[in-house]
Amino acid sequence: MRFSGKVWRYGHNVDTDVIIPARYLNTADMKELAAHAMEDIDPEFAGRVQQGDIIVAGKNFGCGSSREHAPGALKAAGVACVVAESFARIFYRNAINIGLPLIELGEGDINIKAGDMLEVDLAAGVAKNANTGESFTVPALPGFIQEIAQAGGLVSYTKKKLEK
Numbered sequence: 001m002r003f004s005g006k007v008w009r010y011g012h013n014v015d016t017d018v019i020i021p022a023r024y025l026n027t028a029d030m031k032e033l034a035a036h037a038m039e040d041i042d043p044e045f046a047g048r049v050q051q052g053d054i055i056v057a058g059k060n061f062g063c064g065s066s067r068e069h070a071p072g073a074l075k076a077a078g079v080a081c082v083v084a085e086s087f088a089r090i091f092y093r094n095a096i097n098i099g100l101p102l103i104e105l106g107e108g109d110i111n112i113k114a115g116d117m118l119e120v121d122l123a124a125g126v127a128k129n130a131n132t133g134e135s136f137t138v139p140a141l142p143g144f145i146q147e148i149a150q151a152g153g154l155v156s157y158t159k160k161k162l163e164k
């Protein structure tokens with residue numbers, strides 16, 4: 001799995017209420033939710049994010065409620081993957097279930113800024129900041145999680161398995 005996109009950079013403790021504000025949860029239409037993704041922390045995000053862009057954040061990304069809408073809104077907005085120091089466990093599971101790859105780096109100072117172009121190769125376990133030329137190791141997702149993400153989520157993955 002390879003991704004290449006512009007970085008949207010956020011700090012620590014970005015919660016699900018920021019990812020998709022509760023006032024929009026009266027719909028299950030992911031395109032509608034995507035139009036409001038991150039708007040309370042970054043009003044320009046939904047209007048400017050492009051297919052394949054990458055979110056890079058600090059610790060505890062996706063904390064807060066267990067709503068599945070949060071990773072769904074990011075995926076529908078075009079986010080290819082999220083790279084963070086750590087993730088809230090329920091957000092991590094919800095993201096994997098819908099096929100949004102997450103890369104957990106652990107603590108460390110990684111030189112990635114908003115607007116940088118980041119290239120991620122999960123199979124090789126390498127990410128490269130195209131702006132600075134710096135490369136760093138990323139933990140590979142377990143094979144079955146990569147298969148779930150490639151299938152587009154747990155439901156699609158299970159359907160494909162049952163068809164065999």
